Amino acid sequence: MAFAHLHVHSQFSLLDGAIPIKKLAPAVAELGQPAVALTDHCNLYGAVTFDKSCKEAGVRPVFGAGLWVQPEGVAFEDPAGAFGGYHALFLIEDDAGYRNLSQLITTAIFDGIYYKPRVDLALLRRHKDGLIVLTSGMRGPIRGALAQGDPQTARARLEQLADIFGAEHLFVELQDVGFDGEAEANEGARALARDFGLKTVVTNNVHYLKAEDAPVLDLLQCIGSGVSLQDPDRRRPVTDQLYLKSEDALRALFPDDLDAIDRTVEIAERCHFKFDYKTYYFPASTPPDAEEGADTPGNWEYFYRAFPPPQDWGLPNPEERIPEKPDGAGNLNGYFEWYSKTGLTFRLKRVPEEKHADYWERLQIEFNIIESMGFAAYFLIVAEFINWAKDHDIPVGPGRGSAAGSLVAWAQRITDIDPLRFDLLFERFLNPERVSMPDVDVDFCQDRREEVIEHTRQKYGAAYVAQIITYGKLQAKLAIRDVARVCDLTFNDADRIAKLIPNELGIKLEDALREEALANLREGDPKVRRIYDLAQKVEGLTRQTGVHAAGVVVADRPLVQLVPLYRDGPEGGPVVQFDMKSAESVGLIKFDFLGLKTLDQIRDAVALIQRNTDQHIDMSAIPLDDAPTFALLQRGDGLGVFQVESSGMRELLTKLRPSTLDDVVALVALYRPGPLNSGMVDDFIDRKHGRKEVEYLLPELEPILRNTYGVVVYQEQVMQIAQTLASYSLGEADLLRRAMGKKKAEEMDRQKVRFLDGAKANGFDVDKAEQIFDLLAMFAAYGFNKSHSAAYGYVSYQTAWLKANHRAEYMAALMTIESANTDKILIYIGDCKRSGIRIDPPDVNHSFKEFDVPRADRQSIRYGLGAIKNVGSSAVDALIEARGAAGGRFRSFMDCLERLDYKRVNKKVLEHLIKAGAFDWTGHKRAALFEGLEGAISAAQRDQADKAAGQVGLFGGLGGAVAKPGFRPPDVPEWSDTARLGFERDAVGFFLSGHPAQAFKEEVDKYATCRIVALNRQTVEEVSVAGMAATIRQIRTKRGDKMAFITLDDETGSVECIFFSEAWANSARFFKEPAPLLVKGMLERSAEGAKILAESVELLTEIRERRTREVLIHVEHSEMTAQRIRDLEKVLAGSTGGCAARLHVRQPERAEVVLQLPERLRVLPNEELIESITQVFRRRGVVSLR
Template sequence: MPANFVHLRLHTAYSLAESTLRIKNLARLVAEDKQPAAAITDTNNMFGALEFSQSMANLGVQPIMGAQLNISDNQGVGEVVLLAQNETGYVNLSHLLSDALLNSEANTDPQCSFEALAARAEGLILLSGGVMDGFVGLPASDGRQALAKARLESLHSIMQGRVYIELQRHGLGAEQVAEPILVELADKLDLPLVATNDCRFDTPKMAGPHDALVCVGTGRKVSEDNRLKYSPNHYFKSAKQMTDLFIDIPEAITNSVIIAKRCSYMSPERAPILPPFTSKTGNTEDVELARQAETGLAMRLERHVYNDNMDAATKIEIAKPYQDRLAFELGVINQMGFPGYFLIVADFIQWAKNANIPVGPGRGSGAGSVVAWSLSITDLDPLRWGLLFERFLNPERVSMPDFDIDFCQDRRDEVITYVQEKYGKDRVAQIITFGSLQARAALRDVGRVLEMPYGQVDRIAKLIPNNPANPTTIAQALESEADLRAERNQDEQVADLIDMSLSLEGLYRHASTHAAGLVIGDRPLADLVPLYRDPRSDMPVTQFNMKWVEKAGLVKFDFLGLKTLTVLQRAVEFIAQRGIDIDLEAIPLDDAKTFEMLSAGDTGGVFQLESAGMRDVLRGLKPDRFEDIIAVVALYRPGPMENIPDYVARKHDPSQITYMHPDLEPVLKETYGIMIYQEQVQQAAQVLAGYTLGAADILRRAMGKKIKAEMDDQRATFVNGAVDNQISEKLASDIFDTIAAFAGYGFNKSHAAAYALVSYQTAYLKANYPVEFLAASMALDAGNTEKLAVFRQECQQKGITIKPPCVNYSFASFRVEPVSDTTNDTADNPLAIRYALGAIKNVGAEAMARLTEKRDSGTKFKNMMDFLERLPRDASNRRQMENLVRAGALDCLHENRHELLKNIDYLLAHAETMRRDKESNQNNLFGEDTDSMASSLRLTPCEDWVAMDRLKEEFDALGLYLSAHPLDGYGNQLEKLRIITASELNRQIEAGRPPQRVNLAGSITGKQVRVSQRGNKFAFVQFTDQTGVFETTFFSDVLSESSDLLNDDKPLLVSANLKVEDNGPRLLAARVQLLDDAVAAWHGGVGLWIRDDKPLEQIKSVLRDDGPGKAEVKLHFTVDGHDVRVALAGRFKLSGELRQNLRRIPGILEVREL
């Protein structure tokens, strides 16, 4: 027998940080209590409406769609509950919530006006609100009885018999004050009463964890008094508990059921909805798709398949399989009802290409479609590369097509704007996504609100294994980690922390926007799904996440931003400055230079191929065909990686290639007999067991899911089909097992091929046009000093000059220019990279763009006075000027950087005076030009920095050493000391071969000193060498021994132990010494090659600077055609700086380590 009460106020976990009620648990509670219906009323949202509908309906419970919403009038704001009676009410509720969220002021709670409610009141039932913040309940509880009455009268006038006065009994004093007033008002105004319980958690035991969650959401501590706090009675009460609670007002209970009977609409699941595609031809969608595809295919064949030597008959023969495949695909697309989808995608991609916005060649299984290739949605020939349409659209299993489209990261928003303008801004939205409390985050958040010591909570959190790909839950960690169990068993407070965190783990904590997903509707989207506003985005966002928005009928389009496309375009533009036009679609896929570079592992900056482990694979593989790149993209992942050695061995020794059955050779020949791609599973089932490719795709999916019943059915079908093809039952079963084992981690070949094409394009440009490619790469990573340092090192290795930043020659971004400053012609001159002004720290790229516009609108800056006069206001604050000086960007106007820095306030004041005079038309009153005015600058003179100080200041401004590195002078001494570079260390770690003890050399770039729980000091110290950065932890004993050295600017030698932990590798310092001392202890020396005796005095002077040491110096020169070597008397201390100073002495031809 159904219960006689219905909950009409249920806050699910989608009331973010307000409720711990998970929808599945809630549905179970309602069903178990035999309540006939239940209403979802989350705060200002319907995030969970469709999930709630399906979960309740699946258990035989009537779902009621509703929400708690803030209403405003001229007296303030208060919450009510709105419940949808029918489809009209649901649409009205969706619009009210959408408008409230999209139009509310920033940093205020979403709200809708009373007038907006009146306009969309049809189909809605209203509950008047509780005492905490209720539109009626709050004024009834705080002495504003007249306002409560006036509001009820106003609501009654617009809702026309659909207003209920809420009564709640959570044990709050305000409820006891308000109740008699509300009962009296109900009697006076002839309005019905209804009992509700504001449910926020499932059982009384969850009151504590719920309170902690509220504190997490509001940023408060549990111990604080003056904060939002719910009573323990906000749990899910049974119908009997509610009946007993309101035994004196039975009609309030009965009315809950009456309201439920008045509501008969649930959030629907719909078939896919797309806007109609209208073409200039007026064709229907299927006819228009065929027209565009056939035209496009003809163009593709002419451009990419035919060659000049082919006669008409040959072309017809070659075209036949393409045309047959096109006809087959069009038939499937039309049968499934998706021609409009293809036309919509093709339209915005073509618009992007016409606007010169880089578009990727494809991603995912869509690259297997000839229709997509013909429409220029993708750029890979599916027949040439053996890509299957059935992996994308399966005629035997209806599912939506899903193109993932990569656009230039910088211009992706332009494409989205085009789509908004074409289909209507109210019909286009991004998709919401929710961030949940993972195990470690839950422990840290709960520990913070419980005010437990940070160090203790951090230590416990780190006992949870860190696996981002498959996060470990607290429950799993308690099973696997003995230390975590011990902490829980030994400390009651820790046990509370863990138990509370277990209760909250997995709850949604915040909402944000999906990185790529976009939906396009055929009507205003709020008619279909409610909308939300992400504060970080101007676009509306659906309130349903990806899973539920698709069930609601909206079709997802993925607009991804891929930085590599921007790098490619920028590089092509740089190359065009030489008069060379590169068409990336037409580059040869067999370029020897490209494969030579890949075989050497020289893949820094190459898409998908630049990791240390991948470089090792490429060196062993020595790829010489595009198919090898497709294969390594597919193989270099956990699971398939174990096949890499076999793949490499078979490539170099074909005698090792074997096939389980001869019929598999055409399927696996390309990959040397190894199954790598999901498509090979389909093809194997086709050739061995007679599957269609569509049926084989269903087989592949079943193998991936490993559901026993499905697998048993598929095994029988496979074996029977193989036996019909004269294959023994045992061999067929063995092959099935082999394929099934692989299918779980096989890779989509279409996706791998599309990625491999981008990889090849980047590699081709790097191999053939390294200056332009590296300049483009640096431009896209201008804000990442770590990457810039790596590129700087690569340029140094390749002999590419990076010119320093300069206000007269640099631009806001990185550029390519001739090595010589005497020409601007890049056609036939050696090229260099000019460092970007915008890459200098804290100057602002936009401000630097305006500065260079000022320069380029006239002439180059002639002197400091000219620079100050033309300096834009937004490029003239103190920090900007200081860093321009430190970086050397003003060297062309004044070489003494230290002097400029000392006079910075004077210079900025001068610039401001000149700007004011110019604005008041008083500038150059007597016709003085800046040449004559320059002498009026009165700079306080001072000595310039010595070389090491100059480098340090440069580093502070750029975040890397550009003109030189403090380690440059040490040459092969670093090798003799068995010093490993930061990049080599990272390579060994990534390749799974981390050394236990290492020697590293570097200059300090940062240091943070901390104090442990026991009062011991420890420090994190950041270093840089010529290849990158590394951080070392110094515990108290090593820190105290080396504190003086860590305050020195000189390069250090750090001996450290390497610990590879769950959250990454850590270097623990064991010993530190000055690098100069380590080099001197080696007893090495240098040889100086000189032409004559002119530099001798300067050599002696420089050697005296560092004093005596243990290294020898030998002079090498030629007398009468004979080589002469002379050792200078004494031993010397040869620091890196001294070596650099020796190299600068005129007359020294070479400085070489002995």
Template sequence: MAHAEFVHLRVHTAYSLSEGAIHVKDLVKQCVGLHMPAVAMTDTDNIFAGLEFSTYAAEAGIQPIIGVTLHVKNPFKKQDGQKKAPPPADELVLLAQSEQGYKNLLRLVSRAHLESDPQYGVQLPLDAFEGLSDGIICLTGGPTGPVGSLLLGGQKDDAEECLKVLSGHFPERLYVELLRHGEQAEEAIEEDLLDFAYKYDLPIVATNRPYFVSTDMYQAHDTLLCMADGTYVAETNRRKLNSDYRFKSAEEMAVLFKDLPEAIENTVKIAKRCSYKVDKIPPLLPNFTRGLDLSEADMLRDETIKGLNERLDFKVNEEGLERTNKDGWEEEYWQRLEYELGIINEMGFPGYFLIVADFIQWAKDHDIPVGPGRGSGAGSLVAWALKITDLDPLRFSLLFERFLNPERVSMPDFDIDFCQDKRERVIKYVQEKYGADHVAQIITFGKLQARAVVKACGRVMQQPYPVTDRLSKLIPNDPGNAMTLAEAIKSETRLQSEIDSDDLTRQVIDRALKLEGLYAHSSTHAAGVVIGDRPLDQLVPLYRDPKSDMPVTQFNMKWVEQAGLVKFDFLGLKTLTVLDRAVHYVQDRGIDIDLAAVPLDDGPSYELLAKGESAGVFQLESTGMRAVLKGLQPDKFEDIIAIVALYRPGPMANIPTYVDRKHGREEVEYPHQMLEEILGETYGVIIYQEQVMQIAQVLSGYSLGEADLLRRAMGKKIAAEMEKQRARFCSGAEERGIPKEKASYIFDLVAKFAEYGFNKSHAAAYALVAYHTAFMKANYPAEFMAAIMTLDLSNTDKLSAFKQELQRMEVPLLLPDINASGVYFTVEKAPEAYCEDDDPRHNLGVRYALAAIKGVGEKAMESVVAEREKNGPFKDIFDFADRIDPKLMNKRQLEKLAAAGAFDSLVTDRAQAFAASEIIMRTAQMAAQERESNQVSLFGDETGVRTERLSLPVVKAWTDTEKLDHERKAVGFYVSAHPLDVYETILERERIVPAREVFSDEGLIGQEIRMAGAILGYRESTSKKTGRKFGALTLSDRTDAFELMVFENELEFTRALVDDGAPLVVTVQIRKREDDDMVRLSCRSMESLEQVAAQSSKGLIITLAKSDSVAGMRAALERKAGGKGRVTVRIPVHDNKRIAEVRVPGRFKVTPDLKQAIAAERGVLEVEEI
């Protein structure tokens, strides 16, 4: 079929963020459907989709034209005398005509982003085209172009001059652009543009500006513009396009420009001139040995030989071996080294290894923790020798071919974990070493997700907020497995009901469905960094992320590699930061620890894991994992590797088999006796991808490179490839005496495991981090917990769980103290009551961090701690007020500090300290003014000592319940006590089972019991299996936190109790899942603990000091009338010589807060529950 006689030269894809609504693949599909031979992608100020568009268009037989709609400064525009800002920038459409034009486009777009003043947006001066316009076709931009905007502004002469300048920059490559969307501005300038074109013999070209594919998308796109601009759909004075901004057919365009057919014809001529297509570029890396008299291969050999000798020397010292001069036990290492070097050099990657080794060694030399490895890289002996990784691959049977396969050429890919606080320093080093213009981070794009797009559409369509909020909350929110809006509508009947019952809701959802998945914003990839052998703008367009001082590639991770750049992952791993901080806490006590030298057989570490006490331990901290550890009873490092690999959906089903075989409860079996050496370590269970490869090698004669291809084929389950591999596998096995039927059975068995098999190199590397974490927790518990809590400073849920863990470990968590706490969690000697022996590990506590108090801010607390360290502890609350910076502190922060107990050492009554916040602020402000004016204090003598005492307000002291409630609100959980403390008698009477007992007593499995707890959290989800809703309620008692499942029929009642926030008594069913050995709690019923207390208590006996103390007590009782308990009052009579007992009429709800309220009244000596 003949192709269409029109080509779109000005298309905005979804990469014109929050502006375009055409996905790249949809653009290509549209061109194919309309028989258009070519199309130009001209997104606003970017080439984000350059390679993606070029690749997909070419694959579909469409000529891709890479272009950009670029904003330029117009030097001819007159400055508005009343405005300081320069005139708005105009638009030019630039199309890459050739390879040189494409490279110039890259540089121009990069300059526009990197050199523009952020406050005025991306724009380029016209003179920037000098020397950078070759190979570029320029369209004048219509009414938004520099010529058109001058005409609209009444500057016709300037418009003509501007056209001459553009013609000079783009000789024989400038086209006068005409647009007909029915806009008044287009019509106003068309005649002048045609006059200019004919006067200067410039060709004209017709363009349309598609932002969406068809009219069906018009209203949704209009909504998108409102979302971007912060306007409402109903507004009239806003940016608004008409439905002509769609992807029109050639026939429509021909009719539209029937009076100017040459404008249509020129679109095809331009397409023929733009014949360049971007091709994939092989990897480009800096020459590491440039300027040196040796090759990268020679340097790599020298460095690995040196490094391996150092590693083997350490191995000798650690294991008591003797060096054997490359024979004996050493021979395998040297042979493996030669093998790996040969492959690395043959594939051309020695420079890659040298670059990685260099920045890792720099990090280690500068006290920046580096992870022992990540991914398959730990399987390389060369990497181990270069100190890139810290696991001996031979000792743990890790395979090089899993990392770098000589039979499948692809770039090696080391993912490097660094301490998250110091990662930026390593990237800075790389910039300095290779040049700032050779290094960049990688862009990522955030899409409009279901919940967000519904909220955004609802907002701009002025749907009442409660309605939009309700709609969005009906969409399940699972970040790990995000549900689309269409899926949510299908699974959530309430959402469909809302759509059916309200017309506005239907419109909101309809538009949200069309906008979902469009790109909303760009940001920087968390880890990816590229290093080039030349300035990067010669290979990719660059972008500036306002949050980063590094340039960012405009191509994302997938496409940046197609452009020849090699990605290095600089990952920030929080656990390394935790370990680093914990080690420094230990060093503060004069103890040096080198985690890399810690032996892998530390008894306390395995004992901790075997008890399931792994909260906070990397990879091993989940409730389910802790249950597995208790069943596994790990006693060797290989057990940790195995459980890291097994504890995932799929392979998790093999955990019971692994555990039972380890402990002799099940016989170890192997698919074939030849596999005992491979599978012996894992008791016959195939766990690792490397085992799959080794099985193919041993049974069927595969090379390890071939075996890696087999592993991949099994993982992808492509039928044709699997049958081909089956034939190869069985043939090789038969050659080794294994019957074909048996070989085919083993192939199927291996394929089943290969589907879920885990990379052993990665598992081993992360197992080592897990082991180091367990080592620190077992041997230095206070330091470890202070470190891990510091890294979760603002996560109150985690801090609450860690508080429970400290309690279990009998490590005291000391209240925040303005005179003792640091900004972060610290370690200090525990109060005498906690010190049981002379072992310093048992005599330490964790002091609560000031900055962990909600709403006080790190910066303010840094200033407080700095002042205290400089000038000594605060003597009293007004000394504190005199010395703080009132610019960094406010009334609310002071209230939070008081509520958390931080002023307890200065003011004994928290209620009084809380009420004094305004006085403290006024005092602080006056003191600051005096300091600034160098005046003598109004309240002090010449020494600065306060002589006049300001008064604290007189207020009623908080009850214990009120004190705890204020503490919880300030900290996020209870520190000094627990809400259940006051219910101790009731809990015993009602036979409430503590959480710790539930999780440790196997005899309770299958039973129904009663538990109690304060509410920590509640969420609702929808089961993917049944489609029914369920709740997950997290409670905390005095021994542990626990989660229970609430079924659909209990949800409404649960919501009411959760909203009330009071402690609960829950009847639960305890069960255990067979596949992961995890204890599960299902809620059968629940009720308020206070209600249980009121129903179970028989009454109170109140002893008064004198008979006139009854009034306040009576008021407290009246508030609790109508219960079951009786109250007896003991009153002294006859000059305190006798005690009279008086029964108070009526019955009362006897609860802890009633007891506290009565005990707080003056004249009450004792309140006893009966």
């Protein structure tokens, strides 16, 4: 006899199950049980992972889910606000049961949400086939009612279910897990089962693997409900018995129900549903005329409509006319070949004719592989949505990943990288000796990506297209924060613990303890230790669901027939309940619609250039040997250039000095930790520049390695060497590459024998062949996918070409795309200033939403209104519409306010425009505009109301225009420099019209070596520069020490300051609050610009306070009114310090007087004092320091 658990909740019963999905089947196998069911709450999230885990453990999987049933109908909502339904388990018996449970789950989520996703009896009746129902536990249809003394409700509910499912598919659960009233519930359940002729089954409502895991479930439930573990009013666990019990334990609990224990295995054996891992569900690939292979006009018309050729091929639009069927093009493979051949014919117009034969030969090879693997439809589907995007002017990337190695993809315009030009291998993409679904990831411009997804929905039908679910796990930092919250730790204390965990992807809490500060905190504080230990117990469990950023699946039938669906929020679209790997494994066709903002930048830059120059620019036809482009790359001018703008990459540019597109492609592959740390990059550079000889172990390697100077850089080179020396097929060679990358010893030994035997058969020296194999094995760990490198290297070159030849337009487009990233905008503005491009401030009369380059002055960029904080897209549109209306540009501040739509523009928007200086053109002071804004808006709205009421026309009839009062600025002092710059920083994130360091001109002139812009011209080694920290990036070294990279800026530019661990330990405190600083250090020069290896930091305020001997106040005699004297004395008395104050009084035609002020008025010479004195006399230049 045996037993199988049929009521089990894993981690996918979100925050109500504590069983890691991959541990369930091994635990069942360890107990010697033959089968187990997975019955999570209203989902099949873990079903595929569970299935594969069961197969590995030798356990029979049973699939199911727990659903909430609302007998009154899913439209019912209890007026008392309570949930009145009950819980039941549904086990999948066969294929029909899987489809029906998928439909029930999907309908519950999309149509039945009220507290929980619900189904009703009518829905169960429609979708009952192939399902076995268990009556669940204390929240089920009968046990809860029986425990509460309500047998009538229990009987009525069971009668309803029995009427739908019958005695063969409905079983009454018996449980003994430690809840109150269970004995009575079990007795009543047995009696009801007898009355209705039903059989019973023993379950244990499993939520964790072992009894000692009960506190983990309690912790998860507190996280889910957001209540404290210490909350006296919360529902607390009353049992620790919800674990995976042994058969013996259950037989001891149910000595009189042994048949109900044995029945669990009978039920499990009836559940014979299996996932189909061999079938692919390609949409629009089955034509109407007979079978798929039939070559008929009807099929040709079907495929031509389903997968129309791109517009620029000049073929008829299928909506207007279907051309006559070409020979052999009336079935799937035939149409696929026709489409590819037609596209290649167009591509070859730019290829020398003597090379055409190579292309046609390669095309046929790819046809044979693609068609034999059954993937012709996949290519046509991808080609359709990519070419639809291109036909609708939606930028598409030239390629991504290994797909760029396919000539078919290039012919069909899926990619724009010629694989023969770059020596790319198709078998790296699609290996006939390792059959798996092709994976074409596609980059679209960020702002129109959703249009392509929507097109796909419209084309195939909303029911056939969905996005892919993701599972958010309780990873290390999140686990700490969640556990700390329910343990009543303050946010700051939780944050302190979490921030000590290194920012490493997938880091475990156990591994994080290598951080000395974290380990010490845990050991030294019992409360922290408890939280840390609890967090480790929930770490890795699933917390929530989300939606994959790019993944979309498409099928040939409504997806609910293949997988249950989920919805991310009330307004969300359909999402398949399987994650990406699981969805692909059950045959769903997955596509990645990725957003690449670089494509937006290129598009916007080209539009600006074409507007300003009247030139048409085709980015696919730019010269690939452009001298200015390579000059830009060689000097490391890579800020804003795709893939090469990091400081490390820019430094590598200056060392490598790329001179060909192949060098740029190699650069993308080389700039990774493996090659950089192995010495491979240095070897590559030395060989390129002739400092090392380019050597080949065999002459046969030269054609393969010539473009990389004899260094194995790409995975494709490993494959080609194996093919050339040892007669590997390219499919075999791809398996060799994978084996080398994974370094599996057994497989490597087998491959080495194969390689050496092949080399020997080809007449090569075995010792030399072994040396080459060992070198390949070493390089394979660092080798990169050349197809991806070629595609992204090409985009990198395109952006470099734009920056080199149309710098202002490119930088404007770049800043528009990055307008929400203040740090990057500041860096790019510095780059513009260094290259002589002026940045003009925002101006409501001249600025647009985007950063713009005036046609008349292509050496300036006008700041974009869309980059001003708290303004928003709608408000900017309203401003520009008002400006573009009949009145033209605004004539005054009031003219602007009177023309605005106040449904879209509010006071806060206008305040931030004033702070940013966008109204400086009016001639009014910013402080006056700001203080008078509310009254001005009221006046403008009254004017609008008068116009709407027709009063303007009435007065106009008197024979002349009635003069309206203009803006009357209030009499308020202008903002101080500090206040003005602070407001600018509020509005745009940095300083536009000046810099706080300018307030310390005397200190900067005296103690700084130079301004930042002049650093590259310095001849000294040790320098001091003044400025403020624009960006701060702190990292940990390999030894665990902290160091930092600070971007320091002044009014002239910015410089990177590198603080090694000792300097950072002494200086970090100066960067806690924004403040003007003086940084001292060693100047490091390179082609990409100056850097400072920082040694020390001082606050400019402290320098001023420490080194100023006296404060001199310069006033005119006429300014010395009694009130001002009292105000000045009050200011001085409030600034307690050790610095003497003197009053310098100037009198017309009389001698100047300098008065030493009393000792009690000694002051602190800081910015606050200077501003306060300035406000007393309402003018600048009052104070000087000595």
